[in-house]
Amino acid sequence: MIRTTAKKIYIALIFVFLYAPIATLMVLSFNASRTRAKWGGFTTKWYFSLFENREIMQALWNTLLIAFISSFIAVIIGTVACIAINNMPKRSRAVLMGVTNIPMLNADIVTGISLMLLFISLGFKFGLGTILLAHITFNIPYVILCVMPRMKQISPSTFEAALDLGASPVRAFFKVVFPDIMPGVLSGFLMAFTMSLDDFIITHFTKGAGVDTLSTKIYTEVKKGIKPEMYALSTIIFITVLLLLFLVNKAPKEKS
Amino acid sequence: MKNSKSSQRLLSSPYIAWAVIFIIVPLCMVFYYGLTDKTGAFTFENIAAIMSAEHAKALWLSLGLSLISTVICFFIAYPLAMILANMNVNQHSFIVLIFILPMWMNFLLRTLAWQTLLEKTGVINNVLSFLHLPSLNIINTPYAIVLGMVYNFLPFMVLPLYNSLVKIDPNVINAAKDLGANNVQTFFKITFPLSIPGIISGITMVFIPALTTFVISNLLGGSKILLIGNVIEESFTQAGNWHLGSGLSIVLMIFIIVNMVASAIFDKDGEGSAL
Amino acid sequence: MKKYLSVFCMSTAVLLSLAGCGTGTSGENGEVVVYNWGEYLDPEVLDIFEEETGIKVIYDEFETNEIMYPKVESGASEYDVICPSDYMIQKMIENDLLAELNFDNMPNAKANIGKQYWEQSQQFDPENKYSVPYCWGTVGILYNKTMVDEPVDSWSILWDEEYKDNILMQDSVRDAFMVALKLNGYSMNSTDVSELETAKNALIEQKPLVQAYVIDQVRDKMIGNEAAIGVIYSGEAIFTQRENPDLEYVIPKEGTNVWIDSWVMTKDSQNKENAEKFIDFMCRPDIALKNFEYITYSTPNDAARDLIEDEDIKNSPVAFVDLSQYSNLETYQYLGEDGDALYNELWKEVKSN
Numbered sequence: 100m101i102r103t104t105a106k107k108i109y110i111a112l113i114f115v116f117l118y119a120p121i122a123t124l125m126v127l128s129f130n131a132s133r134t135r136a137k138w139g140g141f142t143t144k145w146y147f148s149l150f151e152n153r154e155i156m157q158a159l160w161n162t163l164l165i166a167f168i169s170s171f172i173a174v175i176i177g178t179v180a181c182i183a184i185n186n187m188p189k190r191s192r193a194v195l196m197g198v199t200n201i202p203m204l205n206a207d208i209v210t211g212i213s214l215m216l217l218f219i220s221l222g223f224k225f226g227l228g229t230i231l232l233a234h235i236t237f238n239i240p241y242v243i244l245c246v247m248p249r250m251k252q253i254s255p256s257t258f259e260a261a262l263d264l265g266a267s268p269v270r271a272f273f274k275v276v277f278p279d280i281m282p283g284v285l286s287g288f289l290m291a292f293t294m295s296l297d298d299f300i301i302t303h304f305t306k307g308a309g310v311d312t313l314s315t316k317i318y319t320e321v322k323k324g325i326k327p328e329m330y331a332l333s334t335i336i337f338i339t340v341l342l343l344l345f346l347v348n349k350a351p352k353e354k355s
Numbered sequence: 356m357k358n359s360k361s362s363q364r365l366l367s368s369p370y371i372a373w374a375v376i377f378i379i380v381p382l383c384m385v386f387y388y389g390l391t392d393k394t395g396a397f398t399f400e401n402i403a404a405i406m407s408a409e410h411a412k413a414l415w416l417s418l419g420l421s422l423i424s425t426v427i428c429f430f431i432a433y434p435l436a437m438i439l440a441n442m443n444v445n446q447h448s449f450i451v452l453i454f455i456l457p458m459w460m461n462f463l464l465r466t467l468a469w470q471t472l473l474e475k476t477g478v479i480n481n482v483l484s485f486l487h488l489p490s491l492n493i494i495n496t497p498y499a500i501v502l503g504m505v506y507n508f509l510p511f512m513v514l515p516l517y518n519s520l521v522k523i524d525p526n527v528i529n530a531a532k533d534l535g536a537n538n539v540q541t542f543f544k545i546t547f548p549l550s551i552p553g554i555i556s557g558i559t560m561v562f563i564p565a566l567t568t569f570v571i572s573n574l575l576g577g578s579k580i581l582l583i584g585n586v587i588e589e590s591f592t593q594a595g596n597w598h599l600g601s602g603l604s605i606v607l608m609i610f611i612i613v614n615m616v617a618s619a620i621f622d623k624d625g626e627g628s629a630l
Numbered sequence: 631m632k633k634y635l636s637v638f639c640m641s642t643a644v645l646l647s648l649a650g651c652g653t654g655t656s657g658e659n660g661e662v663v664v665y666n667w668g669e670y671l672d673p674e675v676l677d678i679f680e681e682e683t684g685i686k687v688i689y690d691e692f693e694t695n696e697i698m699y700p701k702v703e704s705g706a707s708e709y710d711v712i713c714p715s716d717y718m719i720q721k722m723i724e725n726d727l728l729a730e731l732n733f734d735n736m737p738n739a740k741a742n743i744g745k746q747y748w749e750q751s752q753q754f755d756p757e758n759k760y761s762v763p764y765c766w767g768t769v770g771i772l773y774n775k776t777m778v779d780e781p782v783d784s785w786s787i788l789w790d791e792e793y794k795d796n797i798l799m800q801d802s803v804r805d806a807f808m809v810a811l812k813l814n815g816y817s818m819n820s821t822d823v824s825e826l827e828t829a830k831n832a833l834i835e836q837k838p839l840v841q842a843y844v845i846d847q848v849r850d851k852m853i854g855n856e857a858a859i860g861v862i863y864s865g866e867a868i869f870t871q872r873e874n875p876d877l878e879y880v881i882p883k884e885g886t887n888v889w890i891d892s893w894v895m896t897k898d899s900q901n902k903e904n905a906e907k908f909i910d911f912m913c914r915p916d917i918a919l920k921n922f923e924y925i926t927y928s929t930p931n932d933a934a935r936d937l938i939e940d941e942d943i944k945n946s947p948v949a950f951v952d953l954s955q956y957s958n959l960e961t962y963q964y965l966g967e968d969g970d971a972l973y974n975e976l977w978k979e980v981k982s983n
Contacts, residue, residue, distance in 0.1 A: 106438045113435055116506065120468030121460050123478065127471070134873060135471055136854025154673065154689075176370050183367030195367075197615055198374050201382065204559065204611045206567030208588055209604040212597070213381030215704075220384075225707050236377040239370070286451070293458050299570075308663045308707040309688035317463050319668035319691045321574075323846045325467065333460050340459055348449055409982035476855050495842045577842025578801045581981040593696045593803065594974040 121337060128330035135325065145331040152328055155316065159332065161227065162296060162312040169234035170242075170291035176235070177242030178284055182276070184243075185250045196243075203240045210237060211304035218305065225307030233305040234295045241294055242287035249283035388601035401602020410586060410603065417583040420497060421565035424504035428512040428561045429554070431505070436516035436553075437546075440523075447521065454510040466503055466574045473499055473575070495577030503571040504561075511560035519553025520546070559614050567607060583607065659684040662904040665702070665709040667891065668693055670765070671912075672924035679911050685904045694802065694845075702727060702896065710905040715891050717804070717962035719761050720754035722894065724964065728760045729895045735906040736762070738913035746953075747930035751890060753961045761892035762909050765927040767864035768888055768951060768959075769805060770881045772848065774874075777858035785813040785882045787859060789832070794839045798851060798860035801843035803977040804962055805887070806833060809861060812884045812958070819963045821972065830976045834983045843981075852877055863889075865927030867948045879948050885958025890930070 128146070132139025149155060184192055202210050214233045223229055253276060261271035277284075299314035306315060313332075320326055392398045404410055439450050457465065472478045473494040480490045493499045523546060531541045569584035578585075583603065590600035668691040676687045690707070692698040695718040702709055703725070714722065722728050733740055739762045747763040755761045773782050777796065780787075788797055788809065800806050808818040810829035820826060841857050848860040853874045862870075867879035893909045895902065911917060918934035928949045929935060938944040953959055965973070 109434065110438060113431065113509075117454070117457055117509070119472065120465045120506070121457060123468040123471055124460060124464055127468075132873070134850050134853050135467075136850045136856070137873060152673075153677075176373060179366050180370030183364075183370070187367070193619065195371070195374070198378055200615060201378050201611070204563045204614065205382075206584065206587065206604060206607055207564075208567070208569070208584070208591065209385060209601075209607075210381070212591055212600070213385045214377065216384045216388075217377070217381045219704050232377065236373070239373065286448075289452075289455065293455050297458050297462050299461075299463060308665065308690040308709055311690075314461055314463065317461050319693055321463055321467065321847075323669040324850050325464070329464070333464055337456075337460055340456060344449075344452060344456070409978045412982050474851075474854070474856055577840075577844065578981070579837070579840065579843060581978070585981075586978070589974075589978075592700075593694065594970070595696060595700055596971070596974070597700075 124330050125334045125337070128327060128334045130327060130330075133324070133327060145327040146335075149328040149331045149335075152326075154311070155313075155326075155328055155332060158311045158313050158316045161310060162314070165227065165230055165234055165302075165312060166292050166295040169231050169238050169295050170288050172231075173235050173238035173242050173291050174284060174288045177239045177287060178246055178280070180239070181243055181246045181250050181280075182272075184247070186255075199240045199243050201240075202237045203244075207298070207300035208304075211301040214301065215304040225305065226310050227307075229305045229307065230302055230310065230312070233301050234298065237298070237301060238291035238295055241290040242284075245287035245290055246280055246283040249280040253279050385601045385604055388597050389605040390602070392598055401598050402605055404599055404602055405606045409581070410583070413581045413583045413586050414606075416497075416580065417566050420500055420582070421504065421562050424501050424508065424565045425512075425558055425562045427501070427505050428509050429557065432509060432512040432516050432557065436513055436520050439513075439517050440520035450517065451514060454513055458510070462507065463570065463574075466507065466571060469499075469503060469506065470494065470574055473502075494575065495579055497576070497580060499575040500572050500580060500582075503575040504565045504568065507568075507571065508561040508564055511564070512557040515553040515556040515560065516550060517553075519550045523549050555618050559618065563611065563614065566610060660901055660904055661686040661688055662901050662908050663688045663690070663708060663710045664908065665690050665692060665698065665707075665712045667691065667713060670713065670891075670925055670927075672920045675912075675917055675920055678917070679908065683904075683907060683911070685907065687908070705898065708898065708900060709896055710899040710901045711908050712894055712896065713764055713891050714894065715889055715962070716751075716754045717964045719892060719894055720964040723755065723760055727897055729897045729899060729902065730759045731762065731895055731909070732906060735903070736910035736913065738910045738915075742913050742915055742918070742931045742933040744930055744932040747890065750888065750961065751892065754963065755892075761894045762913065763890050763892045763930040764912065765865065765925070766888065766890045766930050767928050768881050769800075769808065769861065769863055769886050770867075770879055771859060772852055772862040772867060772870060772877055772879050773859045774852065774855065774857075775876045775878055777855075782859075782878075782880050783883050785809050785884050788861070789813075789836050789839070791839065793858050795841045796858035797836075797840050798848050798857045799836070799840050799843050800848075800861045801845050803973050805861065806843075806977065806980070807973060808887050808962075810836075812882070812886060815884065818887060818960050819965065821965055821969045823972070826972065826976055830980055833980045837980065837983060863927075864948060864951070865925065868926040868943070868946065871948075881951065881956055883956075885956065885960065888953065888959045888961050890961070 127135055129141050129143065130138055131142040131144070180195075184195055187195070211233070214229075214236065218225065218229050218232075257275050258271055261275045262268065266274065297314070299318055302312050303315055303318065306312070313329075317325065317329060320329065389401050390397060390399070392400060405414060442450070470477070473491070474480070475490070475492065475494065477494070483490055493502070527549075528541055528545055531545050536544060567584045567587075569582065569588040572578070572580055572582045572585055576582075587600050587603050587607075590596045590603070662685055664687055666689070670691075676689060679685065680687055690709070692701070695715050698712065698714060699718065699721070701707060702712060702722070719728070743763055747766060748758050750766070751758055751761055751763055771782055771785070771787065773787075778787075778793070787793070788799070800809070804818075807826070807829050810832040811818045811820055811825065813832060814825070814828055816822075816825045816829070820829075842851075844851065846866070848862045849866045849870055851857050852860050852862070852870055855874070855876075862879070864879065864881075867877075870877050871879070893912060895905045895909070899905050912921070913931060915931060915933035915937055918929050918931035919937045922929045922931075922934060922938070926949070928951075935944060935950065943949060
């Protein structure tokens with residue numbers, strides 16, 4: 100009994116730690132004063148002015164678009180790569196996995212700068228396209244790391260059996276292999292999406308004029324004082340996700 | 356057999372092409388910049404620059420702080436991951452999401468929020484003074500930086516640990532207990548060794564970003580504490596000395612290589628860090 | 631797991647629909663790409679410009695001159711109009727990154743910007759060919775009257791033990807060294823090694839007293855009574871005083887930096903005509919006034935100043951200081967690559983100490 104209480108307290112403490120700053124941000128979104136240093140009374144005006152702020156809305160749109168497309172493409176490339184890597188000889192597999200780890204382990208700033216150098220030397224026009232390429236690049240490793248363990252658990256014989264029974268390789272993959280690695284693919288997608296959403300440094304170096312994501316917008320604001328609309332937007336995002344999370348969790352459990 | 360080989364080559368080629376263009380080539384460019392000077396002549400100067408007093412100090416400080424943060428993260432996360440792993444099995448993804456969720460609030464905003472919490476006239480100190488407790492003065496000190504690191508990177512420790520602990524077959528643990536092992540023995544002989552891949556990837560995922568961060572030390576350290584990440588960032592953005600920045604980045608890559616070797620040793624099946 | 635994916639798809643859908651209203655269309659008369667400091671003009675002004683001219687503004691922001699420079703130099707983005715500071719304009723002129731402006735296309739610029747600002751600009755743009763002043767100001771000390779009892783008139787208060795942990799210094803090389811050089815009676819454009827060594831030692835000596843090195847966060851921290859004394863740009867002073875009446879801004883007697891941020895046009899600009907239209911538009915009195923009211927940085931636009939209704943602000947000694955009262959005022963000069971490198975090296979020593 101004491102044990103379970105202690106466990107609950109421990110978890111509760113960690114949750115307070117994780118969510119205290121978020122609560123702070125939410126409170127700040129109702130602060131009537133433009134600076135975070137002073138409490139100017141309760142207001143909801145930022146929630147209205149937010150929607151009139153063209154720049155923030157555009158940044159939100161860009162952020163979600165980039166996160167969605169980049170993680171989608173990363174999932175496709177990453178999953179296909181996993182199939183291939185899984186069947187590779189040990190040595191080339193180790194080399195490729197090592198390369199895969201680089202963008203994840205390298206300092207963001209180095210990844211960002213090196214990609215910027217690359218895009219300049221290739222003569223790319225900086226904009227949404229370059230950000231997308233960069234995000235796909237650092238998203239693929241997360242997908243591979245999520246899918247790979249699942250892939251290993253699948254016995255190759257099922258796939259071969261499907262082939263023997265006359266299924267085309269593509270059909271065999273979608274009927275036999277894919278359902279098994281589905282959870283890994285989904286968590287890879289989720290991870291990639293979150294990473295893309297949260298990235299600032301790499302975006303900063305690969306973005307073009309006038310293309311802002313929420314992160315880069317916030318960074319320019321950090322120095323000048325964050326606009327209260329930004330707190331309001333973060334609160335909306337957080338509440339949206341949280342609500343949906345609980346709704347789905349309460350919904351009847353699905354079979355799988 | 357031959358057929359499947361060529362189809363494999365077909366499957367792996369998009370990723371290999373991608374990796375070469377967007378990972379290897381940019382990395383080569385960093386090496387090129389790191390090993391040349393402004394005139395384009397070959398030099399080791401930018402790498403040797405790590406030995407200069409300021410850079411060496413910054414590196415040691417970064418190593419120290421990120422090591423401390425990693426250790427703290429580990430000791431917070433391991434019990435947590437064990438508790439979570441023993442909870443209701445249907446809740447797996449829910450648990451994972453609860454830890455990912457804070458990341459949907461921008462990283463800079465969250466770190467800035469800590470500033471609001473920790474400041475001299477901040478939230479925590481207001482609460483403390485209301486309770487007539489002594490005030491907490493850790494903002495702009497290394498303690499605040501460690502706190503920021505632990506806060507930001509804790510989920511990266513919890514998730515791999517949780518994943519590796521959940522995978523442990525309960526029957527193995529029961530068997531150990533049936534054979535007379537007590538809780539402590541079971542932990543050290545069974546649970547802990549089986550969770551080593553998770554530990555390794557957790558340590559990596561915390562230590563490396565902590566080592567290279569510059570935002571946390573700027574926002575919570577009041578820019579008074581120069582970490583190696585700050586040095587690199589400043590040589591790129593403020594001093595415009597890309598050669599020095601690249602050279603120092605190459606030095607940091609040594610730690611990444613060390614890490615890869617460590618993972619390779621402990622994670623023999625190449626199972627990777629399952630997030 | 632499937633259902634959690636649906637959560638994120640749903641969230642994304644909800645948020646995307648929120649953002650949906652934010653997508654713009656391209657202008658009928660082409661576009662102009664503007665690169666400005668963060669929060670450095672009233673966003674409404676851009677809407678008015680687009681409406682009146684049919685030119686679409688692509689607007690981008692930077693945090694420091696040093697971050698801006700490599701982005702422009704590398705040609706990664708095709709900026710047309712930029713707003714750098716004095717010494718950076720000089721550097722960009724020297725490195726052939728700027729285009730000469732045709733002032734015949736910009737009647738507002740010549741008519742409304744005060745004569746003294748053109749003269750001041752000659753320090754970095756000798757023939758006034760490349761730049762049009764946008765904002766100007768000084769660097770000074772902002773202090774909290776409830777925490778500082780003595781009269782403040784010298785940089786030396788930043789070295790006073792009494793205010794340990796209550797001092798905010800500027801986290802930029804040039805500004806930090808400016809304070810230390812001026813304190814010791816040197817020029818802030820000094821490249822003399824022994825003078826700089828003295829300044830460096832002064833900064834190292836000061837470091838234990840400093841609460842934090844910050845840039846624009848001085849503003850929030852001073853408003854929130856986090857510190858007693860801070861080094862700040864004059865443009866922030868009006869805003870901070872409005873939020874916290876206990877704050878007072880002074881220009882130290884040893885002298886300080888008088889800076890100008892000016893509009894310039896890039897050499898490679900593809901929209902030169904639109905760029906000039908934009909710069910001219912920014913000089914229109916009503917527009918300059920709108921910007922002044924939004925960002926509270928002093929405007930060199932005399933016609934706009936005449937339009938200010940609040941007499942206190944119009945004659946504010948903070949916003950429109952009479953520079954002739956002060957001696958030893960200087961403007962930053964570009965020190966060349968070696969000079970920059972030396973400053974950076976010494977600053978790193980201060981920071982790592």
